[in-house]
Amino acid sequence: MVTAAAHQPLAERLRPRTLGEVIGQQHLLGEGMALRLAFESGQPHSCILWGPPGVGKTTIARLMADAFDAQFITISAVLGGVKDIREAVERAEAARDGLHAQRTIVFVDEVHRFNKSQQDAFLPHVESGLFTFIGATTENPSFEVNSALLSRAAVYVLQPLGEDDLRQLVTRAQGIGAVPAIEKAAEDRLIAYADGDARRLLNTLETLAVAAQREKLEQVTDVWLLRVLGERMRRYDKGGEQFYDTISALHKSVRGSDPDASLYWFVRMLDGGADPRYMARRLIRMAAEDIGLADPRALRLALDSAEVYERLGSPEGELALAECVVYLAVAPKSNAVYKAFNEAKAFVKKDGSRPVPMHLRNAPTKLMKDLDYGKGYRYAHDEAGGFAAGETYLPDGMAGTQFYRPVDRGLEIRIGDKLRELKRLNNQKD
Incomplete structure (x- = not known):
């Protein structure tokens, strides 16, 4: 391996000078893999290298420039702006029109930090072939890179080194x-x-x-x-892709009733610096979305654990949150209320504003009574079993509509039995 002067940083001294020296990313750089084929083709193409810090994004871009004997221009989206893009365009034009007609690769580090207009500034030059664009990002390009630029660049996903x-x-x-x-x-x-x-x-x-x-x-x-x-610290991106991947893993582990995996991802987030208050809010959401009426105690426990954390803070209050994580993981699961709520929202959004049936309207004035507001309404507490069998509560034309369908788990088993019995009484009355 060719090494640079000893006074250079170690990372620079060990930077690969050939494709064969690259460590990791063999799913892209191994024989017959996508990026290796791009190198061997002799034709550079615009691309976005997406991956966590320190996995070789800059190295691959530099090696691509060497492989194609191209001028390599680096722009930092953290420090640069449109002025740097203009200068890159001028240098690319000079290289193209020069005596040796050299290609240019423009490498934009942290490209997700450029705003829409700055990203748009690359488009005409990428389309004209003036230079090859390579962007590096730690964030999901689907959210952080303009769709127009994204459509003109291949996306390569780099993995953390093993x-x-x-x-x-x-x-x-x-x-x-x-x-x-x-x-x-x-x-x-x-x-x-x-x-x-x-x-x-x-x-x-x-x-x-x-x-x-x-x-x-x-x-x-x-x-x-x-x-x-000193104390070992884990890399953790509190606001980026890794953050949302980890909270997703926690949520899915709770939903999947795996207390060990749930605790692991919960501790991973705390270890990485996630705000326990944020974690408490997510636990409350999980209790409502994934457990619901199968075990209504879950929501109460989630609220209680959030309150305990507010009183005790870290690290004492984190134990209450951990207790909640385990409880949610082992509790019976039901998303019946969550699905019913979404179905009702979708129905109301597309449906017209149906009038409230007359028998369900309140009649606080004589005029309203004269107009038959509340006429025929049956007070459920006065009926046998506290249930007005045969009474209707939906607008006209919605008879038989059902949003809530309880599952056969936890308390919802009993709720389902109750609803079936009420339906039997309604049918009997009809």
């Missing part, structure tokens, strides 16, 4: 003498600390190497690593 990939990086760093020997337990902790992020691993190794050299250590031990590194 444990074996990260161990390869450690070996490479040791191979160029950048870090001392590392005890197995310490290496395991470093791999977990990196959490799939190569840049994070290499930056940490560089910090440790300096500290080890200062203390004249021949080997990095786990005890020493803990002292230097």
